[in-house]
């Protein structure tokens with residue numbers, strides 16, 4: 389199919405490989421567009437069954453948002469991709485144990501596409517990765533299919549984000565500009581035409597590598613600035629200064645300052661993992677990325693800093709860490725989602741448990757995780773808690789009841805700052 393066809397065809401079939409936090413909203417958006425039929429492929433039968441039944445497998449996406457996927461064809465068998473005009477790849481890109489890029493899922497998806505894609509289909513990689521992946525890795529695995537055209541388009545979904553200025557909050561991200569870079573001008577044109585059917589703004593760039601690098605710049609920018617503000621938080625604490633008041637003051641400057649707020653450490657995929665894709669690629673090219681490495685170090689140390697504040701809070705009341713009852717409030721990696729990948733709650737809990745503390749948690753969006761089952765906040769406070777640690781202030785958690793209870797409060801989000809600042813029970817972290 390030519391650009392004109394992807395732009396104007398009355399009937400278009402688009403395959404999505406990988407139905408997770410990225411693939412599901414993208415698929416939902418495409419399913420809403422007129423004339424687009426989908427083929428959903430994931431290795432996880434449970435996810436496909438949930439979507440078929442009209443249920444969202446992810447806590448931050450409502451059933452109503454994924455409802456249009458119920459009528460689409462989905463299978464764990466990649467043969468479902470056979471009649472697609474375009475295939476969009478949204479599979480995970482984690483790190484290996486040695487903290488190097490693990491492109492196993494991208495390679496596996498490429499093999500599935502090589503064996504099943506129809507003649508001349510457009511293949512677009514959406515997973516975050518190092519510059520050159522689309523051409524070298526995807527292109528390498530698809531070398532036997534020179535008829536396929538390849539492009540990269542980074543997913544910019546921000547799970548749980550609601551844009552106050554967008555109608556309906558734009559939970560699927562249709563108003564977020566979409567970058568597109570092909571491995572050839574023709575591929576860029578075709579991918580642009582496809583995405584223009586669902587995104588308000590599509591921004592073509594000169595190559596797949598530019599689009600891949602741009603995505604990493606976005607994530608590295610956040611990771612480095614969060615590390616910086618985390619480091620400043622610790623320094624100001626040592627100097628007897630309140631980071632939140634300092635940031636409020638600095639943020640009154642209307643130019644040249646972008647505010648980032650500190651927290652308990654980084655979680656999710658974008659910040660703890662993606663910058664190391666860049667570091668790896670830079671090393672391979674003989675260059676250094678010291679900011680990236682250092683920010684990773686600082687951000688990974690943050691749960692340890694929070695643990696030291698928990699110990700100090702308990703110490704104020706003469707309570708030993710061994711046997712202390714610690715309630716973590718919010719174990720998702722951020723507000724508004726139930727995703728716990730790389731959450732700083734886990735290293736924090738591991739350290740406190742290692743010291744003999746009894747650690748439990750309350751997070752209405754994470755009913756179950758490796759720490760056990762989420763507790764009802766009121767019941768936990770009634771049972772007896774020595775210290776509450778606010779890691780994520782999820783909606784639906786009645787923090788006022790924490791403020792009102794006779795417990796120490798370690799607050800990493802300034803969630804109870806206005807209410808408790810100056811109270812001897814309150815420990816900012």
Ligand SMILES: NC(=O)c1ccc[n+]([C@@H]2O[C@H](COP(=O)([O-])OP(=O)(O)OC[C@H]3O[C@@H](n4cnc5c(N)ncnc54)[C@H](O)[C@@H]3O)[C@@H](O)[C@H]2O)c1
Nearest residue numbers: 406407408409410430431432478479481493496515516543
């Ligand atoms: N989650 C985010 O906020 C976000 C934002 C932007 C970009 N990204 C990037 O998008 C990519 C996907 O992330 P995600 O959060 O959606 O991951 P996810 O783990 O939520 O979902 C990935 C899905 O792919 C499936 N899968 C794995 N290997 C497969 C294969 N070979 N064939 C078919 N399906 C396969 C898994 O079963 C899973 O359902 C990653 O590269 C990530 O860095 C994520």
